[in-house]
Amino acid sequence: MKPRVNSETTLLDNYWRIIPPEEKLEILSLSQGKGLMFTGIFIYIFLITAVGYYSPWLILFAFLLSPVAYQVTSNKIWNMLKAQTLIYYLAAKSAARRIAYSLNCNELEVRLLFRASLEEKITMDAFEETVSVKPVWVAVFQEAVVVFEERKGGAVLRFGSLFGPKLNVDIDQNKITLQRLTYGQDRFKYILTSKYAVAFKACQDMLTSYQTQALKKFDSGQPLFNF
Numbered sequence: 001m002k003p004r005v006n007s008e009t010t011l012l013d014n015y016w017r018i019i020p021p022e023e024k025l026e027i028l029s030l031s032q033g034k035g036l037m038f039t040g041i042f043i044y045i046f047l048i049t050a051v052g053y054y055s056p057w058l059i060l061f062a063f064l065l066s067p068v069a070y071q072v073t074s075n076k077i078w079n080m081l082k083a084q085t086l087i088y089y090l091a092a093k094s095a096a097r098r099i100a101y102s103l104n105c106n107e108l109e110v111r112l113l114f115r116a117s118l119e120e121k122i123t124m125d126a127f128e129e130t131v132s133v134k135p136v137w138v139a140v141f142q143e144a145v146v147v148f149e150e151r152k153g154g155a156v157l158r159f160g161s162l163f164g165p166k167l168n169v170d171i172d173q174n175k176i177t178l179q180r181l182t183y184g185q186d187r188f189k190y191i192l193t194s195k196y197a198v199a200f201k202a203c204q205d206m207l208t209s210y211q212t213q214a215l216k217k218f219d220s221g222q223p224l225f226n227f
Contacts (some may be wrong), residue, residue, distance in 0.1 A: 001045050001096055002137060005099070010194060012086070012122060014206065015086055015090060016082075016086065018089060018090055018093070018112075018113050019085060019086075019200055020114045020115075020196040020197045020198060021199075022197065022201035023085065023115075023197060024193070025112075026106075027063060027078065027082060027085060027160065028078070030077070030081060031074045031075075031077040031078035031081060032074050033070070034073060034074065035070045035073040035074030035077065036070065038069060038070070038073040039066050039069050039070040039073070041206040042062065042065070042066060042069045042209065043062045043063065043066055046058050046059065046061065046062030047062065048058060050062075054072045059183065067187065068081065070106065073186075074142055076178055089113060091154075092113060092137045092139070092150070093110050093113055093139070095137075095148060095154070095155035096110055096113065096137065096141075096148065096155075097110065098155075098184070099139075099146045099148060099157055100139070100141050100143075100144050100146055100160075100222075101148070102160075103160050103162055103226030104162070104163070105141055105143045105144040105162065105204045107139065107141055107142040107143050109137050110140070110141060111138065111140050111141060111142060111206060112138075112139070112140040112202055112203055112206055113138070113139050113140075114137075114138055114196050114199035114200070114203070115135065115136070115137060115138075115194065115195050115196065115202070116137070116192050116194035116196075117133060117134070117135055117136070117192070117194065118133070118134050118135075118147055118149075118158055118159070118190060118191070118192055119132075119133045119190075119192075119193070120132050120133075120134075120158070120188060120193040121167050121186045121187070121188070121189040121190075121192055122187050122188055122189075122195065123188075123189065125227065128189070133194065134148070134149055134158070135150070136148060136149050136150075136158055136192075137149075137150060137155075138192060138194075138203060140203055140206045140207065140210075142165065142210060142212070143162055143163060143214075144159070144161065144162045145159075145161060145163070145167075145207060145210075145226050146159075146160045147159040147162075147178070147190065149161065149191070159178055159190045161178070161180060161208045161209045161213075163189070163211050163213070163214035164211075164214040164215065164217075164218055164219050165181065165199075166181050167179075167180065167181065167211065168180075168209045169207050169208070170210055171204050171207065174193060175191050175192060175193050176191070176192040176193075176200075176203065176204060177188040177190070177191050177192075177206065178191075178192065188219070
């Protein structure tokens, strides 16, 4: 007899997998730090109480309970931050799917989603000028790449394009440069960087693979996408 699997738990686990491992480690370190801080305060209060009431046994009681206090506090902070991060990513995923749909993307499964920094540059004759640098979300689909900014009123598209001859992808070790080629060489360049190295490397590999596949289809005369 097969064991019953909680569908809600499985769904949450699937959503949890899209979060970069570095961000999970940030949540873990923050929850552990909060747990240590609370444990220190817990022991300090018991020490003051023990001195005030001349009760040395309270000191022993505090040190015996300190592992429990650390475990309970860190777990509570972990669960709170995990739920908060999941909500952020689910909202970002929904926004990315909506933008990809507006780009006529057929495959709306988000293959990769992470936070990054976007530097927008404009090329004027012989020089380049930085227009803005903003924190953004990057979503990679099988047929498109979407970069959008998070604002109070909702997501704002900064860059979005289907893979193929109308997109130029330049992969460097520490950055990704995106450029539209709809009307020749676009004056705007969109440079992506991220502190999440694992997710960024995965993004570089996915962009290279999907762009290469799209260009091969275009060169062979096959339709890039089925509308």
